[in-house]
Amino acid sequence: MALEKKIEGNVCEYAxxxxxxxxxxxxxxxxxxxxxxxxxPEGWCVWIEFKQKGKPCTPIQLHRQAVLASRGFMVFVCxxxxxxxxxxxxxxxxxxxxxxxxxxxKSGKRGVILRPRFGED
Numbered sequence: 001m002a003l004e005k006k007i008e009g010n011v012c013e014y015a016x017x018x019x020x021x022x023x024x025x026x027x028x029x030x031x032x033x034x035x036x037x038x039x040x041p042e043g044w045c046v047w048i049e050f051k052q053k054g055k056p057c058t059p060i061q062l063h064r065q066a067v068l069a070s071r072g073f074m075v076f077v078c079x080x081x082x083x084x085x086x087x088x089x090x091x092x093x094x095x096x097x098x099x100x101x102x103x104x105x106k107s108g109k110r111g112v113i114l115r116p117r118f119g120e121d
Contacts, residue, residue: 002081008035008050011084018092032060034068034075038088040095046074048087053079 012022021039025047034047047068049061057065057077065075078084 002053004050004052004055004079007052007078007081007084010081011048011050011078011088012036014085015088018088020088020091032058032064034061034065038091040091042095044095046076046091048084049075049077050084051077051079055079 015022015038019041022036023039025033025035025037027033034049036048036050037045038048039045047065049057049065051057065077068075076087078087
């Protein structure tokens, strides 16, 4: 079983090769924030919490995820390297689909990933 650190490292390395920034988030004095903020080359971002396979999120992590989602952020939990890389591919496809207005990538677990549209009616 892969450790959380290994899953996180490999998914981040994959995302960085595709142009994403992947800063580690450590808010001093506040627990439960997702592990990483993935920022695409055009500046939109998603939060990702990495977990060891089968390990659940803590109550404070679930609370932070709900708060972020209520403010319009996409928040994902990743406990599998392959699925994490597929998520990065889906995020990249969502960005690239903006140019053609075609439907964005779909995934069974994630549904449809839509890029936030700021300042548009």
